[in-house]
Amino acid sequence: MKGKYSSPSRDSRSESRGKRRKTNLILNLSIGFVLLLIVIVSATIFLGGNNDDTAGNQLEKQTESAQNNKSDQTEKDNQSNEHENADEEKVDSTDSTDSSVENEDNTEQKQESKNQSSEQQNPTPAKEEDAVVTTGGTEENVKKPIENPSWKPIGTSQAGEHTSVYDQNSVDWSEMSQAISYATGIGQDNMTIWFLGNNGHNKSVGTVSAKGQKEKYRVYIEWVDGQGWKPTKVEEINE
Structure with missing residues (x-):
């Protein structure tokens, strides 16, 4: 008879162990869930920080590129202005040279005309x-x-x-x-x-x-x- 029936104390211990297992399982799952949340939050913070850094770097690079482009454009504009000024100086120099040559021609023509008139009014003495x-x-x-x-x-x-x-x-x-x-x-x-x-x-x-x-x-x-x-x-x- 003793072999067929278990004692109440044994059943109680068995039930107690079963509850502890469930409790441990739930506790372990909870801990795992919390750890997972920590990992996710940490990853989000880390990746977000990297993205911010990347965005900041990109913004900095864009700003630097814009400044470089502006500087290059300013330098090109200055060079263009220098070329234009040089061309204008060449044109002015050419115009001045042409004007000088024209004035010299006019002066020579006037002098020649004056000499001719002078010769007419005061001809060379006869031999x-x-x-x-x-x-x-x-x-x-x-x-x-x-x-x-x-x-x-x-x-x-x-x-x-x-x-x-x-x-x-x-x-x-x-x-x-x-x-x-x-x-x-x-x-x-x-x-x-x-x-x-x-x-x-x-x-x-x-x-x-x-x-x-x-x-x-x-x-x-x-x-x-x-x-x-x-x-x-x-x-x-x-x-």
Whole structure:
């Protein structure tokens, strides 16, 4: 009979052990769950921190890249401005050079025109070796008549049909005086005109002397259309 039936105390111990196992199992599961939560939370915090660091690094890199790009763009703009300024300086230098050359050309043209005008108003003195002393004179008081094939018209500022004018304030009188000065070699400012009058159509004759000198000269001139008065003969005369 004893072998078939267990005692109450044995059953109680068995039941107690079963409860402890369940309690231990639940406690172990709880501990495991808590550990899992700790692991998850730690991983989240760690990974989140890394992400923040990564984002911060990316932001820093982007900012640095933007600054570098801005610096590069500024440098490019400066270089572009330098090139533009250099090009402008080249253009200004070219324009200045062209303007200088043009001014020099204009100056040369003006000087050439001035020289031509001066030559017309004050022609090169005739060659003395070309002068020819003719025999005798038209009057008894003529000492020596001279003709020179090198004489040329002195030039004129007059236009249109010419009419001789014997007014000392006229252009024609001034140009006749220049022709007489040209033929005799006496400067106009050092020349005394004793007589200047008509000697035929577009022909004139004048008597002059140098100031302070006794020698007098009778000068024959004639008008050449478009070219002015031209000496034809000079006579050295007695007083």
